Amino acid sequence: MRIRRAEDVAWRRIDRETVVVHLTRHRMYALNESGGQIWEALAAEPEGDRVSQLLSDPDATAFLVDLSAEGLVESDAPLAASQAPPFAQNDREPPRIEWREEVSRFAGACALFGGASVICTQQPENS
């Protein structure tokens, strides 16, 4: 199986977490440290032994399923969560999306016109 990061994403390592933005769905995600390691591994080696190893780990598979549901990764075959128990020897924190948030313009301040241009049509509330 081949798994790769989606094209419309940008990411940065911030401290020990990895923050990912989906550039067309306008959502931001933070991956924990072990999730970030998997994320980085997908870039270097989208297929082969590393992916096979990931898919044999139920925690990693569940994480990849989550990423796929959010449109952050693409695979050439459907990903399914494994029913197998996690590896007993695995003492690291399971990979996961720590938080996910919308990315938007200022609420109420701008409107999208003509499909490509942002103009301000009303004042934001005073604070």
Next chain:
Amino acid sequence: MNPAPASRPARSSLPAFSVRIGLGDTVAELHTSDGNWLAAVRERYQGFLTGAPPHLVIHHHPGRPGPPVETDPSNAEVRLNGGAVPESVDGVLRTQLPELAAPALVAHGALLTDGARGFLCCGPPGAGKSTLAALLPERALCDELALVRAVGGAFEGVSLPYWVARPGRVPLADIFLLEHAPEHRRQRLAPTAAARALRSNICWPTHEPAALNRTFATMAELVGAVPVWRLEFTKDPGVWQTITEEPA
């Protein structure tokens, strides 16, 4: 230090019904045949008017059909058509400034200064940006929107006009996320928590993925370079001490 954006060839005089607005290093020139528009924009950007050569030209065509805004990045021109309103100029500048002053972003925050350091105080409507600026009028450069720009390995804040503003730019020392509370208190946020909290205080250019990517990259650099704090405060000018105190 980043170079200033390249300006267009200078003209000796400004055409009639035109105005130039200076925001940090960036100058935008508006042409309109509508005197009411010109008056409205002059009033809004009072204090920010300049004679310096422009980097961006905005042409307003009051009777022209078409989408309210059309952009032409190739020659740094924007056309405002019949459906636009004077506040459209704000939207154009908010969208174009981060590109012209890149790497930069527009934040929803009041910019305060002690003369040498800048303090960006962010929050959603009602969090206290204007309240804070009103409590500290001699410290406030602006009370609603600010440009945050990377300069070398550091960041500077540039005031943008909105409710109350005066021109200014200052090295950014701290960023605060405002919350009303019974007493003054600040708490440092870890970088990823800072990114999460700042997310809702940034004007994201969601109309273009490449621009969104650049804003994201700037934000990621920002939270790594400038301390971000949660600031609880009450309506008392003594909050200035909490804002400016040196970390223990």
